[in-house]
Amino acid sequence: MSTKHLLQWIELGRSALHKNLDTLSRLANGRLLAPSVKANAYGHGLTEIIGLLAEREDVAYVSVHSLEEAIACRAAGWNRKIMVLGPIAVDSLDAVLEYDLEPVVTSREVLRGLGQRADKAQSRIATHLKLETGTNRQGITEKELPAYAAIYKRYPYLKAPIGASTHFANIEDTTSHEYAQFQINTFNRMITKMAQLGIKPKYRHTASSAAHLLFEKTRFELVRPGLSVYGHWPSKETYLSYRLAGGENNILAPVLSWRTRITQIKDVPADAFVGYGCTYRTTAPTKLAIVPVGYYDGYDRSLSNQAYVLIRGRRAPVRGRICMNLMMVDITDIKGVRLEDTVTLLGHDGDERLTAEQLAQWAGTINYEILARLSPLTTRITTL
């Protein structure tokens, strides 16, 4: 598909996505895969990613954060299972039946509400219980388990949770995995306690990308990788831990490239200021290219005077502040630049490459945030 008519677009590499899923599926080794498509599929575009996931037979579930995301998955044609990781308002619980969703439950009020609806409709609702093991975010404690077990017993169509899950607090940011081990121990203890209460969930699941890539014992019956589906490592520490344990290289490939076009070229003299706040001043006659992407589109303002973009396979430094919808880059040293030349903000151009990890480092954040903040309105194009 031609992009000539577009001034900004995101390319999604189909073969890269399949490569990543092949890797994650191989590690899952028969366990269920529940890729996370929250945050607009980590900025990649929910509709497009749902279409690509549906091409595979080894993806049983997708996991989302919110009810709105779950409904968007159904609208995109996803007819397999959907796990809702985040909270659902008590007054919105009818939607769980309407859209056939599997909520991860963290409150008694929600569980009771689901029980009432399931019994009234005489229709089973599959739920997952989120167990608190040390992240102290969502999750129910060991002490609360009997109360939850009682609610399950009270509603025949609720019956019992199909899944029990937890989420690690400190698995991405460190090469020491003691805290993760502590959380697994707590999880296992709570599963034993549930069994004593007559509850035996079919699917135990704890593994996000880092856990899935690094630790067999976190995989249980189902895994929930997110970032790695899109070809990124959760952190340097995760990659290092993986490699130190003898893991092979190149098992993940970034799926997304982000491009725009030069919409104006201008010569400015020496000692000229560039952009809001006059934060950059030329030291010599300079050729600037104006690029129609700004912080609204997800190009963080903290990249002002920090980042570079790729034009004709060369690096062009960002000059001055990133504006809401525009930025200025220096093309003085790049030969033959023309109006509407392609500008790469993320991805390959010739021998050069710009990664989400590099942008994150400049912006003082993590690759997750760089990707998740890409505007949902930008056109997505699927490529080979």
Ligand SMILES: *Cc1c(COP(=O)(O)O)cnc(C)c1O
């Ligand atoms: C986001 C999320 C995941 C996926 O995490 P990644 O680090 O992106 O793989 C898994 N489980 C839960 C509960 C999450 O919120």
